[in-house]
Amino acid sequence: MNPAQVSLLLGSSVAAGLINAVAGGGNFFTFPALIFAGLPSICANATSTMALWPGTMASVGAYREDIKRERRLLPRLLVMSAIGGLVGAIILVRTPQATFDRILPWLLLTATLLFACGNSVTQLLRRRAQGPEDSARIGAGTLAIQLVIATYAGYFGGGASMLMLAMLSLSGMTDIHAMNGIKTLLSGTQNLVALGVFISRGIIIWPHALLMMGGAIAGGYAGAFFARKANPATVRRIVIVVGAIMTVYFFFRR
Numbered sequence: 001m002n003p004a005q006v007s008l009l010l011g012s013s014v015a016a017g018l019i020n021a022v023a024g025g026g027n028f029f030t031f032p033a034l035i036f037a038g039l040p041s042i043c044a045n046a047t048s049t050m051a052l053w054p055g056t057m058a059s060v061g062a063y064r065e066d067i068k069r070e071r072r073l074l075p076r077l078l079v080m081s082a083i084g085g086l087v088g089a090i091i092l093v094r095t096p097q098a099t100f101d102r103i104l105p106w107l108l109l110t111a112t113l114l115f116a117c118g119n120s121v122t123q124l125l126r127r128r129a130q131g132p133e134d135s136a137r138i139g140a141g142t143l144a145i146q147l148v149i150a151t152y153a154g155y156f157g158g159g160a161s162m163l164m165l166a167m168l169s170l171s172g173m174t175d176i177h178a179m180n181g182i183k184t185l186l187s188g189t190q191n192l193v194a195l196g197v198f199i200s201r202g203i204i205i206w207p208h209a210l211l212m213m214g215g216a217i218a219g220g221y222a223g224a225f226f227a228r229k230a231n232p233a234t235v236r237r238i239v240i241v242v243g244a245i246m247t248v249y250f251f252f253r254r
Helices: 005-023 026-035 041-062 064-069 069-093 097-128 140-155 160-170 176-201 204-224 232-253
Strands: none
Touching: 005 026, 005 041, 005 204, 026 041, 026 097, 026 204, 026 232, 041 064, 041 069, 041 097, 041 176, 041 204, 041 232, 069 140, 069 176, 097 160, 097 232, 140 160, 140 176, 160 176, 160 232
16 A cells, blocks of 8 residues: 555545444445555455444444343344345355446445435334334344345445334334444444455455554544534435445446
């Protein structure tokens, strides 16, 4: 890495950690930065997941009391997350590089739309939910939805957190803090399993990943203070604009 690449990766990871602490969407910063630094897109995808994973798991601790209130949901959801993360990662490592490059703009477009529309979908489902007493009764349909989400997350993952919040609303949950906690734990689980596949196949570029881990952790720590003053809606709009710009760029880059 030359100094310009180090600055790019460090800056993007600090921004990602800060953004994740406020509104999510940090992958929109780290993934393109890794490609601009010269990594193949599949390696960039895996390395970005590695760089952001410690910050995700650190956030789980902040939600531990909220998660406990809905712990009856966790066993089945965690199993679906682990299976989906494994399947998605296996599909990714078996995808030819040229094929992934061709579908990358569509993946970015999907992720941007999910991030942009996720809150509206979640609020709609929450209004239609029957009530908190249904939160422990996760049906086969909801588990199947989580399996699909986790598979997508293991493969690419942008916008997956929005899908999980919508899924939890559909299951009947209404406590947004518990939903965020469970969503964060499920994200950490499916990404951990995916990372096991990525590490075994040697597609994580460790110098880049370790540099960005440090930046993401620093950004997340700063974000904890920034979140108290920042308007999450404004931050979300910034992330959506960045996602849209990256989507257009990669469509023209093909």
